[in-house]
Amino acid sequence: MLKAERRNYILNKLAEEQRISTIELAELLAVSEDTIRRDLNKLDERGLLEKVYGGAIPVADKPRNVFNIVISNENKKKEIGHKALSLLHDGQVIIMSGGTTNLVFSKLMPPLLKATIYTYSLPIAMQLSQYPNIDLIFIGGKMQKNAMVTIGMDVLQVLSKIKADICFMGVSSISAKQGLTEMGYEVSIVKKAMLEASDKVVLMFTADKLNSKMPHVVCNISRLNTMVTDLDPEDEVLEEYRRAGVMIL
Known part of the structure; x- marks a missing residue:
């Protein structure tokens, strides 16, 4: 070892x-x-x-959750996070969106992981700031206070200059027909920029997000590489995604 x-x-x-x-x-x-x-x-x-x-x-004063955020379905999100750990390796350039699934994932990352991580999520940035070997870049911009993420032109300009190996993206809604969708227009634009900046796109979400849609389209499922859910990868509800060529973890 x-x-x-x-x-x-x-x-x-x-x-x-x-x-x-x-x-x-x-x-x-x-x-x-x-x-x-x-x-x-x-x-x-x-x-x-x-x-x-x-x-x-353990270090007594090291907070596990900087903002004491209430996380629904935390056990399911931990299961998703543990599955996604297999996609990490030293030397990667990573983009992470906001959301509590990604926040849980960030708390499960190997403590000595060596990577460069870009995020516009303030809670995730604060969590990752505790990792000594992660080069952390917080993407500043207009703060969307309810989600504690930045949006707007400043975020888009930074993303346009990044070439990431992998993007871990939280999900509001997804369906095989409508693809990945968002409630807010500005968030949907930021997520489109994340897709363009990344070689590989990984969606992280619990099963309750499946087969739902919101007003603003981010991308269709053919643009996705991997989906990580709390379901068994062979579950029949994921069949359409498998047929579209998406890897399921």
């Missing part, structure tokens, strides 16, 4: 158990206790955990 993989494992285990033991980690990872102590010291220096006698605990 590489050093970065080992440290990601340590952080994930700490998130699950809230306290980790040097001895136990050494046994689980088949390395010396000194190696684990060095890992814990380095992670402590980066502010990712608090090293204590015999192991480590």
Whole structure:
């Protein structure tokens, strides 16, 4: 196991158990206790955990949700986020839209992921600001206060200059016939610009968004690469999307 993989494992285990033991980690990872102590010291220096006698605990004042946002269907969104982790790798240039599904996803990202991430979502930007190896670019503009995202020409100008590997896009409504649609015209324009700036487009949404439509079209389903939902990928309600060539996770 590489050093970065080992440290990601340590952080994930700490998130699950809230306290980790040097001895136990050494046994689980088949390395010396000194190696684990060095890992814990380095992670402590980066502010990712608090090293204590015999192991480590979470950093007490590190907020998990900066804005205390109420997230509906959080367990389903965590399931979606865990599926989408397979699409991440070091070195990517990523665009992330707003929405609580993407916010949950941002909290599940490997703590030592090395990537460049653009977002116009203030809550997601604040969450990602805690990751030491992510080059974070917050796209400023007119703030849409209810969703805490920026919109307008300033956002479009930045997006027009980006060439991203992958875009993780939240969804308001989607149907096989109407494609991806939005309630607000300005948001639909921003999402179109995200599509144009990205090599690969990944939609992230819970099943209640399926087979619904809103007034402003973003794109048809042929423009999409991947859909990540809380459903089984073989569920029959996703058949039309599969036939259109969309990968389902």
